[in-house]
Amino acid sequence: MQQVAEKYGIPFEDVFFLDLNLSGIKVDMRCSRVRFQVTQQNPYFVTSMERGESDYFFGLPVRPKSQHRVDMVNNTMTFGGETIGIVRDLANDTCDTTYPRKGGAVMNLNANSKSSCHGCAFCHTLKQTPKDREDVSTESSLRNFIDRWLQKYNVSDLSYLEQVAVVTGCFGGEKKTLDHLIMVRKVFKDYGYEGELFYFGSEIRSDDALMKLKREAEPFAICISMECFTNRERWLRDIKRDLTINEIKRILKTSLDLGFNTNFSYILGLEPLEVVKKGFEEMLPLINRFPVINVFQPHTDGQEILRYKDAWDIGYYMKARKFLEDMFSGTNMRPRPWENYRALWYLTFGKEKLNGTRTP
Ligand code: SF4
Numbered sequence: 001m002q003q004v005a006e007k008y009g010i011p012f013e014d015v016f017f018l019d020l021n022l023s024g025i026k027v028d029m030r031c032s033r034v035r036f037q038v039t040q041q042n043p044y045f046v047t048s049m050e051r052g053e054s055d056y057f058f059g060l061p062v063r064p065k066s067q068h069r070v071d072m073v074n075n076t077m078t079f080g081g082e083t084i085g086i087v088r089d090l091a092n093d094t095c096d097t098t099y100p101r102k103g104g105a106v107m108n109l110n111a112n113s114k115s116s117c118h119g120c121a122f123c124h125t126l127k128q129t130p131k132d133r134e135d136v137s138t139e140s141s142l143r144n145f146i147d148r149w150l151q152k153y154n155v156s157d158l159s160y161l162e163q164v165a166v167v168t169g170c171f172g173g174e175k176k177t178l179d180h181l182i183m184v185r186k187v188f189k190d191y192g193y194e195g196e197l198f199y200f201g202s203e204i205r206s207d208d209a210l211m212k213l214k215r216e217a218e219p220f221a222i223c224i225s226m227e228c229f230t231n232r233e234r235w236l237r238d239i240k241r242d243l244t245i246n247e248i249k250r251i252l253k254t255s256l257d258l259g260f261n262t263n264f265s266y267i268l269g270l271e272p273l274e275v276v277k278k279g280f281e282e283m284l285p286l287i288n289r290f291p292v293i294n295v296f297q298p299h300t301d302g303q304e305i306l307r308y309k310d311a312w313d314i315g316y317y318m319k320a321r322k323f324l325e326d327m328f329s330g331t332n333m334r335p336r337p338w339e340n341y342r343a344l345w346y347l348t349f350g351k352e353k354l355n356g357t358r359t360p
Pocket of ligand 1: 114117118119120123124125168169170225237240
């Protein structure tokens with residue numbers, strides 16, 4: 001990995017964390033995913049040490065053959081037997097109703113039981129332990145939830161939040177999704193929150209729905225969960241596969257015209273790089289926020305066959321980094337470390353430093 005970092009002129013951390021996400025982790029726990037914080041110690045992590053940024057967070061598939069391991073006796077993370085850092089808060093990565101990001105400044109709401117949403121070939125919800133059956137989908141249940149939140153964190157209102165994100169499985173239709181978003185905005189406003197309402201999904205599609213969100217939910221942001229450019233009928237679940245790339249472009253364009261923060265999500269590792277490059281070039285004029293690019297994490301041997309043949313080599317990801325850095329260099333869009341723990345970038349984007357909170 002050191003050689004790869006030197007060859008591409010990037011910090012060792014960027015190669016190491018990428019490899020960790022691609023490989024998963026071996027740990028003696030009976031679950032399919034784990035999450036934990038790690039404080040880097042190994043002298044290879046020079047850039048982290050220089051910056052005084054040694055705390056990271058990961059959510060990873062449990063993979064028995066991985067060279068990355070958690071030693072549960074010593075609470076350490078190791079690679080090839082060498083100690084890398086101290087592990088804290090190791091836990092089953094359950095699918096939760098709500099969870100924080102950005103050091104608690106962002107509240108993610110999974111109001112519609114994402115763990116019940118299945119069907120996309122690359123998705124890991126099927127393998128996660130559900131802990132998202134608490135109902136926060138109605139106004140009264142959401143208010144009860146927020147009341148408990150205020151008590152738990154000993155705060156008087158939610159004005160301290162920077163973003164509320166509705167990140168959930170499919171609602172089953174646009175109307176239900178739209179009603180939910182409007183309701184969330186209304187309830188959070190009553191609790192002093194006037195910041196961005198961020199929707200991550202693929203069910204808000206019509207101009208009418210977007211215009212209603214403009215009237216009733218601003219400031220609003222949308223990330224269309226696009227995931228892939230090709231094989232959409234094969235890889236995506238029933239109610240998602242009818243959303244074509246052309247349709248996504250139309251939604252992005254309308255969203256941009258309405259002044260929303262607009263982007264899409266993509267899973268890197270499923271398609272040839274020519275497809276990725278061409279797809280991103282076409283999407284670039286239709287977004288104003290850096291796309292959420294997750295690297296593909298297979299959770300089972302069966303899912304491994306989805307990984308594109310070239311994507312077994314770290315060079316695939318290095319090439320993608322380079323052309324995406326070139327493509328976005330003339331824009332002000334950059335990856336945000338706090339919103340993506342399985343990213344393509346960690347400490348640098350081209351020659352620029354990426355800074356900010358990296359733990360929930
Ligand atoms: S829509 Fe697909 S990717 Fe999203 S939670 Fe459901 S199965 Fe997973």
